[in-house]
Amino acid sequence: MRTLPQPFTRAVTMISISLLVGCATGSKDTLLPQGGPTMREVYDAHFEKTRQRRTEGARRERGARGPGDAALNLDGWTREAHTEIQHLFPRLPNPDLVLYVFPHISPQGHPVPGYATSFPMYETVEYALPGEAEGW
Numbered sequence: 001m002r003t004l005p006q007p008f009t010r011a012v013t014m015i016s017i018s019l020l021v022g023c024a025t026g027s028k029d030t031l032l033p034q035g036g037p038t039m040r041e042v043y044d045a046h047f048e049k050t051r052q053r054r055t056e057g058a059r060r061e062r063g064a065r066g067p068g069d070a071a072l073n074l075d076g077w078t079r080e081a082h083t084e085i086q087h088l089f090p091r092l093p094n095p096d097l098v099l100y101v102f103p104h105i106s107p108q109g110h111p112v113p114g115y116a117t118s119f120p121m122y123e124t125v126e127y128a129l130p131g132e133a134e135g136w
Contacts, residue, residue: 050131089127094120 037045096118103114 047131088130092126092128094122094125097121 097120098116098118100116101112101114104112106112
């Protein structure tokens, strides 16, 4: 059995010890700060801002019409199945990806020129939950 040279063994030992010591320095409090809002507070603040934006938008839209206007256009305010679903559960974006296939020889030995093809990123259409797609 062949042994490793002593300088090599020492170097490996020193590197191993320094890596272990480097991982052990610092406490949990220094690595992960404990201050700041909780996840629940962040969640509540986000949905409070979302609710305020919707309320302000509705007020502005209602304010644009006169209160005594006889010919009110209620297209945006009437409830229909399509508009309910569209507003409550909006479709998430599904971008098209473009793939370029380089020129090559087919398994049968025929030349195939290069071409580009596109396909959707996700196989299925995905919908957002109510209030989830504000930034989209």
